[in-house]
Amino acid sequence: MTSKIKYQKNYTEFNETYQLVLPLSLEGLVPDDDSVRLLSHELEELDYTLLYKAYSSKGRNPAVDPKTMFKILTYAYSQNIYSSRKIEKACLRDINFMWLLAGQKAPDHSTIARFRTGFLLEACEDLFYQMVRRLKNAAELSVETVFIDGTKLEACANKYTFVWKKPVGKWEEKMFQKIQEAVMLLNHEYMQSFSVKIDSRIQDLQTITRYLENKCQQDGTVFVYGRGKRKSKNQKYFELFRKFQERQVTYDWHTASFQGRNNYCKTDPDATFMHMKDDHMRNAQLKPGYNIQIGVDSEYIVATDVFSDRNDVWTLIPFLKTMDEKLGFRYPSVTADSGYESEEGYTYLRETRQTPYIKPQTYEKWKRRSFKQDISKRENMAYDAETDVYTCYAQKKLSPVFVKKQKSKSGYESEVTVYECEDCKDCPHKEKCTRAKGNKRLYVSKSFLEKRQESYENILTETGIQYRMNRSIQVEGAFGVLKNDYEFQKFLLRGKTKVKLEILLLCMGYNLNKLHAKIQNERIGFHLFKVKSA
Numbered sequence: 037m038t039s040k041i042k043y044q045k046n047y048t049e050f051n052e053t054y055q056l057v058l059p060l061s062l063e064g065l066v067p068d069d070d071s072v073r074l075l076s077h078e079l080e081e082l083d084y085t086l087l088y089k090a091y092s093s094k095g096r097n098p099a100v101d102p103k104t105m106f107k108i109l110t111y112a113y114s115q116n117i118y119s120s121r122k123i124e125k126a127c128l129r130d131i132n133f134m135w136l137l138a139g140q141k142a143p144d145h146s147t148i149a150r151f152r153t154g155f156l157l158e159a160c161e162d163l164f165y166q167m168v169r170r171l172k173n174a175a176e177l178s179v180e181t182v183f184i185d186g187t188k189l190e191a192c193a194n195k196y197t198f199v200w201k202k203p204v205g206k207w208e209e210k211m212f213q214k215i216q217e218a219v220m221l222l223n224h225e226y227m228q229s230f231s232v233k234i235d236s237r238i239q240d241l242q243t244i245t246r247y248l249e250n251k252c253q254q255d256g257t258v259f260v261y262g263r264g265k266r267k268s269k270n271q272k273y274f275e276l277f278r279k280f281q282e283r284q285v286t287y288d289w290h291t292a293s294f295q296g297r298n299n300y301c302k303t304d305p306d307a308t309f310m311h312m313k314d315d316h317m318r319n320a321q322l323k324p325g326y327n328i329q330i331g332v333d334s335e336y337i338v339a340t341d342v343f344s345d346r347n348d349v350w351t352l353i354p355f356l357k358t359m360d361e362k363l364g365f366r367y368p369s370v371t372a373d374s375g376y377e378s379e380e381g382y383t384y385l386r387e388t389r390q391t392p393y394i395k396p397q398t399y400e401k402w403k404r405r406s407f408k409q410d411i412s413k414r415e416n417m418a419y420d421a422e423t424d425v426y427t428c429y430a431q432k433k434l435s436p437v438f439v440k441k442q443k444s445k446s447g448y449e450s451e452v453t454v455y456e457c458e459d460c461k462d463c464p465h466k467e468k469c470t471r472a473k474g475n476k477r478l479y480v481s482k483s484f485l486e487k488r489q490e491s492y493e494n495i496l497t498e499t500g501i502q503y504r505m506n507r508s509i510q511v512e513g514a515f516g517v518l519k520n521d522y523e524f525q526k527f528l529l530r531g532k533t534k535v536k537l538e539i540l541l542l543c544m545g546y547n548l549n550k551l552h553a554k555i556q557n558e559r560i561g562f563h564l565f566k567v568k569s570a
Contacts, residue, residue, distance in 0.1 A: 062135045071552040072132040082166045087159035100143045105151050107136050114545025116522050120145040164540045165362045168338045177333045178563035181369040183511040186329045186348045190526040191307035193324040200299045208287045241281040248274040306532035308344045329355045332511040334563040337543040342536045348375040353384050371503045380448040382487035392491040393503045412469045433458050453480050506564050
């Protein structure tokens with residue numbers, strides 16, 4: 037059956053006529069108060085020297101100007117578009133993206149991907165902090181205090197490719213015992229004196245393997261495989277020690293990939309398995325992810341960094357050092373939640389003369405009636421500072437016995453004073469006070485308690501109450517926008533460097549959207565929310 041309808045690859049040949057509609061320019065189609073105009077203006081003022089250095093001076097020029105490409109990527113991240121293919125589609129269909137291109141040819145997805153992971157990799161952080169300094173010069177930042185918080189985002193990695201440190205160490209130890217037994221048999225069979233030491237395992241195994249390989253060549257050993265074939269003594273020992281060597285190389289690779297962690301992911305070695313808040317199955321499943329830290333001032337994200345450590349307490353000092361280096365100025369005070377409290381953190385803030393507004397970890401417990409009635413707690417015991425003695429509920433003295441030193445994961449050394457009760461025998465309150473068979477002991481770091489008390493007094497002041505309220509609004513609100521409104525809950529790229537690039541682009545888009553909202557709502561120069569009085 038023949039059809040009168042004919043289809044063409046070129047749809048303009050359907051002979052349909054369309055009237056030419058003015059204007060031909062896109063300038064009139066983009067609203068005057070659209071955020072894309074502000075984004076283009078703000079990014080135009082940045083210094084792109086580092087970005088242009090990533091390109092070679094030889095060869096052809098890039099199809100799209102690098103500055104324009106950066107504008108497109110930043111605007112895409114501000115509009116919840118993260119995939120390179122979706123960005124390509126937006127450049128072909130979205131008027132705002134076309135306006136940013138300003139007549140240049142729309143880049144394809146491979147060009148966008150190469151630019152993001154290649155040329156922009158080193159320049160993005162510099163451009164982000166240029167934007168932050170620009171906000172500071174415009175008096176948009178209070179430079180009074182920085183609100184710090186962290187969240188965990190899922191990595192682009194297989195959640196079943198985990199490697200744990202403890203089993204690897206156990207398997208390596210078992211293999212080392214088998215190696216010692218095999219070396220003894222080898223020395224007995226070949227009249228040699230080989231040895232494999234813990235510090236030089238791989239080198240010693242290579243020496244034995246080379247000896248056996250030469251031995252096989254000298255004796256003309258024929259290697260046989262398959263059922264019914266009997267392997268010679270040379271072949272058996274050579275294959276055994278070659279297998280030991282290969283396994284040792286694997287274990288060494290695992291050990292190097294841990295980098296002080298308890299686990300890592302094979303598909304993204306920089307990612308660490310962590311508990312995520314969005315645990316829909318409610319089975320405490322571990323997923324590969326990163327610990328993202330941000331610092332917020334006046335509702336703008338002024339600093340961000342990526343850590344593989346699951347605990348926030350070890351990220352505070354490195355994050356503050358990064359802020360000082362990149363921003364070019366230091367905040368006089370730091371506001372954070374109880375997850376950042378540590379003696380090491382307090383000591384660092386005192387050395388840098390920054391006022392801590394950090395809530396103690398036991399702050400909420402102190403308010404409970406059960407805590408106040410717990411006679412085993414140090415806080416509920418009377419303390420005499422002159423004699424350095426605690427008095428328990430039974431009116432017995434706990435005196436200092438000795439002082440021990442503890443070293444943290446980062447190498448910080450602290451002193452802990454150990455107090456012991458004079459006599460807990462036949463005490464009617466012992467079951468409620470301690471589980472120890474002997475006398476009750478208290479482990480107290482005097483330096484930590486003194487610094488904690490200072491921070492506790494700070495958060496109870498009028499300024500401290502306002503900072504705590506603004507921390508929950510500004511920094512936790514920023515994460516709420518990024519994860520829920522922007523729907524960014526999983527990274528697209530792999531590796532710590534590329535993950536940091538993604539979070540920098542996301543924070544850049546967030547800051548520009550925040551600036552746009554403040555301008556339109558006439559909130560320019562607004563820094564802190566006021567505490568509402570009853």
